[in-house]
Amino acid sequence: MKFKVAVLGATGMVGQKFVQLLENHPWFEISSLAASERRVGKIYGEEVNWIVSANVPDCVRDMEMVAMDPKSVDADIVFSALPSSVAKEVEPKFAEAGFVVASNASTYRMVEDVPLVVPEVNPEHLELVEVQKRNRGWDGFIVTNPNCTTIMLVITLKPLVELGLRSVRVASMQALSGAGYPGVPSMAIMDNVIPYISGEEEKVEEEPLKLLGKFDGNRIVPAELKVSASCHRVPVTDGHTEAVWAEFDRNVEVEDVVNAFTGLKSLDLPTSPEKVIVVRNEVDRPQPRLDRDEGKGMSVVVGRIRKDEWGIKYIVMGHNTVRGAAGASILNAELMVKKGMI
Numbered sequence: 001m002k003f004k005v006a007v008l009g010a011t012g013m014v015g016q017k018f019v020q021l022l023e024n025h026p027w028f029e030i031s032s033l034a035a036s037e038r039r040v041g042k043i044y045g046e047e048v049n050w051i052v053s054a055n056v057p058d059c060v061r062d063m064e065m066v067a068m069d070p071k072s073v074d075a076d077i078v079f080s081a082l083p084s085s086v087a088k089e090v091e092p093k094f095a096e097a098g099f100v101v102a103s104n105a106s107t108y109r110m111v112e113d114v115p116l117v118v119p120e121v122n123p124e125h126l127e128l129v130e131v132q133k134r135n136r137g138w139d140g141f142i143v144t145n146p147n148c149t150t151i152m153l154v155i156t157l158k159p160l161v162e163l164g165l166r167s168v169r170v171a172s173m174q175a176l177s178g179a180g181y182p183g184v185p186s187m188a189i190m191d192n193v194i195p196y197i198s199g200e201e202e203k204v205e206e207e208p209l210k211l212l213g214k215f216d217g218n219r220i221v222p223a224e225l226k227v228s229a230s231c232h233r234v235p236v237t238d239g240h241t242e243a244v245w246a247e248f249d250r251n252v253e254v255e256d257v258v259n260a261f262t263g264l265k266s267l268d269l270p271t272s273p274e275k276v277i278v279v280r281n282e283v284d285r286p287q288p289r290l291d292r293d294e295g296k297g298m299s300v301v302v303g304r305i306r307k308d309e310w311g312i313k314y315i316v317m318g319h320n321t322v323r324g325a326a327g328a329s330i331l332n333a334e335l336m337v338k339k340g341m342i
């Protein structure tokens, strides 16, 4: 028997990716779709401006969209692809009503009793759910996944912690799909680079400290690490590329870093890629157009690992709406199922 899942914000960029990834999922089956109020009672296949593949999947084409209300949703798990302002009101209502909420929104990521999880990085942080349920008296709970730029970065930082990682500088080149749909106007981005994304640098600087922190039984004690980010929007459809400079408290060789990256273990879950980090030796990789679908979009691809006088620098690239959003939430939900939390 499959678990019933709902998608909130099902018509948006991430919502569509959820629908696409959940079609034929071995454990999950879409039972409810919700978007803004004006869609309630309307047919998903007629309402959605479907842009992630050729056709709206058959399993949802004729589904009637429901209100963003726990009473209208029939599901074991609720995947949230809502704007953060909307998530603020809606997600706690679902958690209070007993639903497991797996959220992409930034609203609750840094809240003390809400787990911010990447299964290959900090699965033990899911234990924070018990604290959350106790604090709030909820039957359900909220678990979040990181910002789409943070997640590519932190997957590569996790194996570097053992090598004495001390500080990180990162410059991102972020895809258009990261801005949702319709996103950045084409006249603003074609032939251009926009050197500012509102709120992004703060997220990329703060979230890794929670993700790499330690759960002390009550809260997450943040990692002692400095992260400095500069974030930029570029005319690429999917795939965030990041140039990373990592500084260590000891001498680290390129070979150590390659071994650390390739040693990060994949999990035995339906959405896990065979390799979490794929290291490419070609001098001009990774590139979003060529590498974003590695591991069905769930691997991150690293290349150009070099040593300089400060430490090690490299490029990391990953699919922002798959590993960076919908795929990340689905992987979290799979881990929760495996741990018996759902």
Ligand SMILES: NC(=O)c1ccc[n+]([C@@H]2O[C@H](COP(=O)([O-])OP(=O)(O)OC[C@H]3O[C@@H](n4cnc5c(N)ncnc54)[C@H](OP(=O)(O)O)[C@@H]3O)[C@@H](O)[C@H]2O)c1
Pocket (backbone or CB within 6 Å): 008, 009, 010, 011, 012, 013, 014, 015, 034, 035, 036, 037, 039, 068, 080, 081, 082, 083, 084, 086, 104, 105, 106, 146, 147, 148, 177, 178, 179, 180, 181, 182, 320, 321, 324, 325
């Ligand atoms: N895009 C990415 O790569 C990415 C990555 C990580 C995290 N995220 C986060 O994921 C969330 C969704 O992002 P997105 O890129 O998919 O945005 P989007 O394309 O703008 O989609 C937003 C969705 O939310 C619905 N919505 C908007 N206002 C609403 C309201 N007042 N009440 C109820 N529903 C409302 C929209 O429904 P209608 O179609 O009916 O308006 C749509 O389904 C955001 O919190 C974003 O920060 C995005």
